[in-house]
Amino acid sequence: MRRIELQEAPLDTAALVKTVGTKEDGAVLTFIGTARRGSMGKSVTHLHYEAYESMAIKELGKIADEACSRWPVSDCVIVHRTGTVGLGEPSVFIGVSTPHRAEGFQALQFIIDTIKKTVPIWKKEFFEDGSMWVSERP
Amino acid sequence: MRRIELQEAPLDTAALVKTVGTKEDGAVLTFIGTARRGSMGKSVTHLHYEAYESMAIKELGKIADEACSRWPVSDCVIVHRTGTVGLGEPSVFIGVSTPHRAEGFQALQFIIDTIKKTVPIWKKEFFEDGSMWVSERP
Amino acid sequence: MKITVKLFASVRDLCGFDEKEIIVPEGITVEEVLKRLTVSFPGLGAKRAALLCAINEEYAPPDAALAEGNVLAVFPPVSGG
């Protein structure tokens, strides 16, 4: 199963985790990115994610394609939030299933590392006293 | 949150995944081991897990302790099935949350790798025509 | 010829628009469009080295040439995940 989506609604990680895994696989690996309080010594109140949606979906698809070509990935689920994400809430869910765990770890790490490099999505951190795009750190 | 359990009831991975993660963490990593069909060219019908329960809980605790001392792990949840596990069903759930993802990947991999080496739990594979303890492969 | 420029995140905030059609000479490159934008929005200059560009939703290098009707997206380093 392959599923690649951006969504403005909160991520239902409980439902998502159930969609990953087949009877041919021994390993399901998931990564959930969550909004954390600490950043550069300031206290984050919430995040806002903006995406170039059509291009982001294309780039996520390329990443899934490459992961599936390099490792025996059966299920590949990537869902990323857009809009406002509260503290502790998930911003991205990635799930892969593979016959053995070693390849699952590698595929999962490749997917999240590459998302952070190539997918046109931007995070803005909000603090008590202002906000800042993360790529614009002083 | 730390939770280390063996249980005979099926693992509710959807509920378990929701228990991992704090507002101080940016990453939740989970590993779910599942019963897979293929093994050494034969078709598995189901698995059976036996544990030396009291010692297994102690060994799992040592692994969690070491993971938390080597990496900044906030939540550490390890739940392992005992008894009969059907094809595609989860046999073990491991969830960790950490401020950043790199340390989460390392902690998760350490935990599952070490479980497979030191925790007194044994898997028996059942086929159409027999069964075999996995540590006794010919 | 006419192209569409789309801006995102801090680049959009800086320039004050998210999408605009502009008229440019045939065969203009990505780099040349960025230079024109920087004339109008000098704040872009300091960000120039980090900016990323895409033509019709595919990453494009500075010397890529634009064609009639292309959509050129300009944005800062990505920070999703």
Next chain:
Amino acid sequence: MKITVKLFASVRDLCGFDEKEIIVPEGITVEEVLKRLTVSFPGLGAKRAALLCAINEEYAPPDAALAEGNVLAVFPPVSGG
């Protein structure tokens, strides 16, 4: 002195019991108990190199000495996960 022997998985299947109290000389080692077991259950011999032992739920090396009331667990390589 009296100790309890606990067997698991294929070792239990082979020996046909999961727990038994046995009388052994004071200060007997893990290795010596395994030798006695192998006399009763010759099939254990082939597995000997791979067997793992624990005293009171802690892994123990072959030369560890047992004390009155100890629980000695004997089992094959683990295969959980």
